[in-house]
Amino acid sequence: MTTSTTQGLSDADVAQRVAEGKTNDVPTRAARSVPEIVRSNVFTRINAILGVLFVIVLATGSVINGAFGLLIIANSAIGIIQELRAKQTLDKLAIVGQAKPLVRRQSGTSALAPSEVVLDDVIELGPGDQIVVDGVVLEEVSLEVDESLLTGEADPIAKDAGDQVMSGSFVVAGSGAYRAAKVGREAYAAKLAEEASKFTLVKSELRNGINKILQFITYLLVPAGALIIYTQLFTTGADWRESVLRMVGALVPMVPEGLVLMTSIAFAVGVIRLGRRQCLVNELPAIEGLARVDVVCADKTGTLTENGMRVAELKPLTAADVGNVLAQLAADDPHPNASMAAIAEAYKMPPGWQASATAPFKSATKWSGTSYGDHGNWVIGAPDVLLDAESPAAEEAERIGAQGLRVLLLGSSDLPVDHPDAPGTVTPVALVVLEQRVRPDARDTLDYFAAQKVAVKVISGDNAVSVGAVAGSLGLDGETMDARHLPDRTDALADTLEHCTTFGRVRPDQKRAMVHALQSRGHTVAMTGDGVNDVLALKDADIGVAMGSGSSASRAVAQIVLLDNRFATLPYVVGEGRRVIGNIERVSNLFLTKTVYSVLLAVLVGVAGLSAKIFDTDPLPFPFQPIHVTIAAWFTIGIPAFILSLAPNKERAHSGFVRRVMTSALPSGLAVGLATFASYLLAYPGRGAGAAEQTQASTAALITLLISAIWVLAVVARPYQWWRVALVAVSALAYVVIFSLPPLRKLFLLDPSNLELSSMALGLGLLGAGVVEVIWWAQGAVLGERRRLWRERER
Structure with a gap:
């Protein structure tokens, strides 16, 4: 873990690099210039x-x-x-929807357009952030990067100070900062994109x-x-x-x-018409592709439900000072997800404990935690992952989840959170009940797809019972299944997907496998999502649809971006x-x-x-x-x-x-x-x-x-x-x-x-x-x- 803070460039340094042309001048999206448009329309065979x-x-x-x-x-x-x-519409929308990296300079840290990054800039990273230029890691806290879109390597790679990171990859866990080493067309992803754009289209x-x-x-x-x-x-x-x-x-x-x-x-x-509905179409034939889709895989959080959460109830299971623990955990999370942001809103007075070790949240493990020396090792995450399924706390969490609520377990561990065998033995301390509102237009959208004979599969990392309750409240028929019991073979997985509608506790690699299984049966699959855990499935689906408020990585790989975050825009597409x-x-x-x-x-x-x-x-x-x-x-x-x-x-x-x-x-x-x-x-x-x-x-x-x-x-x-x-x-x-x-x-x-x-x-x-x-x-x-x-x- 490297936590030292590296100063960024001064305004004079930035101006000098701009004058020398050391900028990230790659176009924000694959689009033809005005002269190319004129030439292509005038000099035709016809x-x-x-x-x-x-x-x-x-x-x-x-x-x-x-x-x-x-x-x-x-x-x-x-x-x-x-x-x-069309180009004017797309360019305006692209500016709104593009990923904006946090660039640290002596004048302050601010979100800049990728084209404003210059050589040697220091860029901060958090979960879901896309790495926009090649660089070298300067500082990190449990930083893990997914390079599968570039190298095909499926597992996230831990990055230490001095390691290289490549543009086009994205952060799945932890945080850090890196110095831009290659910008513009010298960056790895830019070279790949320049070649790929010549022949890859929807x-x-x-x-x-x-x-x-x-x-x-x-x-x-x-x-x-x-x-x-x-x-x-x-x-x-x-x-x-x-x-x-x-x-x-x-x-x-x-x-x-x-x-x-x-x-x-x-x-x-x-x-142009979709642009008026705040829908960015990165590739024109994607409009046609979504019209042919017969299966839509929708993430629950941020798609069927609204992004924001609130703490609905706290159920203490011991006499521990739960409020202080939750406040400190939320304060020490530099890049809180929606759940931790809701906890931070509810518990705002941390006791000021000093963290000795941290473990960031990962979609694969479903928990995060921090060790505070004499104040104990604390973990927070999915009850059915951290506890035995038959324990009273796990059963209570399952009962609450059946009402469509999200339940997190706060527990104390016998091991530091950075121990290889963490979380170890977890003692339940409290259940944190979070409430998400179902989008008011979600039911109408699902009814539209049902009328059009388009199957909807709800795929989520949340508890399966909770996801099933939300899906049921929206009128979705079909069985609910815990993805931890899904078969690995593609044909068996495809059979399961035919009769099950809702899936909980789905890992990122399983989302991609589910897309492949559906495609193997001749289905045209659209995948909607907003998180870093959706990126691989978005990339491999026939049509990837990302939410505008989602991670920069998910927006970068999707063919369609719903800038207003409304699932109800899909019927118009x-x-x-x-x-x-x-x-x-x-x-x-x-x-x-x-x-x-x-x-x-x-x-x-x-x-x-x-x-x-x-x-x-x-x-x-x-x-x-x-x-x-x-x-x-x-x-x-x-x-x-x-x-x-x-x-x-x-x-x-x-x-x-x-x-x-x-x-x-x-x-x-x-x-x-x-x-x-x-x-x-x-x-x-x-x-x-x-x-x-x-x-x-x-x-x-x-x-x-x-x-x-x-x-x-x-x-x-x-x-x-x-x-x-x-x-x-x-x-x-x-x-x-x-x-x-x-x-x-x-x-x-x-x-x-x-x-x-x-x-x-x-x-x-x-x-x-x-x-x-x-x-x-x-x-x-x-x-x-x-x-x-x-x-x-x-x-």
Whole structure:
């Protein structure tokens, strides 16, 4: 035990190190800078493709056909603005939620941001504190450090003066101080983080699914694009400008220009919305991950109950001066936990005894103590750990704990507390009864999870009977078990977790083992906690959720931090995740359907062009110019997709994102593409047609396409609410306006004046819409999914 106090740096020393750049300049969180955000949104593969096509169109002199070039500006601007807003929200929250080490300087000891630490600073440590920079221990009192997140070493390591400590580790017991030896990117954890951040992210089925979809689209684009380029440039015999425009008109709709954008916007808006609820999301896909969770492991203290405690009752068991002992123990604890803080509040007049040995509280041992020479050796901790279970004091503690109260035993020991065999034989002196208030919103939160078929496991270090009483008062069903009787084998532990709901006396390593056991059965597990004993489980869970008032170590490893310490915020996070997943699935259906029918049209026209070259028949130019596909995307995909991506959505998240999107979009896209091609074939006048007749044929094909595509939107928008119906109706009405007003018809190169062709196109469009409708119902029957036209009222 080293207790000498080391002076810190002077203000002049600090200023000199800042001037020399010897600061801890590591970013507080993994976030892209503003230039990186701009570059990533401007220089994309999709923007590059559209940019090249835009330049080609401008070379023909047809400015109106280059209207799709506005997509480049819109995609980039919307993406940049939303990501900057999300970054601003996250950065503000990160400053509030970051760990602030206690730095000792000659001007005083104060909590500073990690970036304000300089080389040679003296940093004080207590239980739960994260070590923010590498250093050398200067002083310690029973200091133990957990380095498992860095080295994999499971057991805490005792640190003496002169020992090294590494950033990224955290204190599990004792206290001390260390001098900063390596700061900034030289620190061990910073080097690891810099490497890890390049490839470690929360698992995201949504992100992986969209990547698969884009790969699928790429495979379609290459052959279809090559075919249409060849046939339009070398087989139609048209003017080069006309051929180029038709070629671009085929290629532009194949590109899913808004799919990635809408996904990014949905995540960014989710971050902003949760930020308003004081919820810090360290990794964006964590929003999605929590929506897929089917088991929540919740710590009792600080999660279901409020952090603060009070001494409700003191039950002396001997004639000893209990008040003095408790007051002295509380006064000598430099970093009191919630229980000791409550005792210190109740007993404020210590007798002034001199401590000869101390033993800090550890989650693994469940007790702490101090030796006072002639005044005895005193321990305080869990009665069922310090006493025989059948002793009268232990039975009384069990009876009180069954009421949901926390009970601590104050006892005298026959051994000094720093003895290897401590605590030795403990003589019970008093029972200290502590009261915690259950959070008023805890029951509603648990009821929400129950309604959503999300299992809740209450895992605590407290007495199992006490934990079970609290869980029972909140309406949680299931058995309660003392974790000291849990099996070690993963499969046996998983079986136990299936039928037990509440666990007491859980060690930190058991919390992690329980997470692993649940994951072994295919569960997606969220772990909530606030203490240093929760860190390992938070790290290994699919989603770690830390309380803002918890230890800096728990906040550092969690993907989500509830800065307002409200467990009731979790349903809102789940809701945001469901909104993102459900809405992006809808949007993906729209974009992929467009790509499928665009590729199909290109292939069919290309094959027709090759046939014309081989058999010397009339060549078939592509039906649309770029302006046609641009206006087709406005109200069938672009604007509706943006609205749908941000809309409320409480549908449960299901796995199989890619399968569902593909099985929905592929047949719908084929139906739209075939109806459009048939309409164009019937309307196309042949090789000798003039420009007016060609425009009429293109217009007929566009009418069929728009009616079929609007019905795809109508299907994707289900189950209906009034605003969804309005969205589909307004989208359809917009095209009626475009086709009705002569100036717009002229601007967009439309000619619906041939009533025979327009009527035929209208009929084929309705036929295509009917096929899309039949496909939707048939898919529901095949996949076993209930189809609903209207959203059911919430009960």
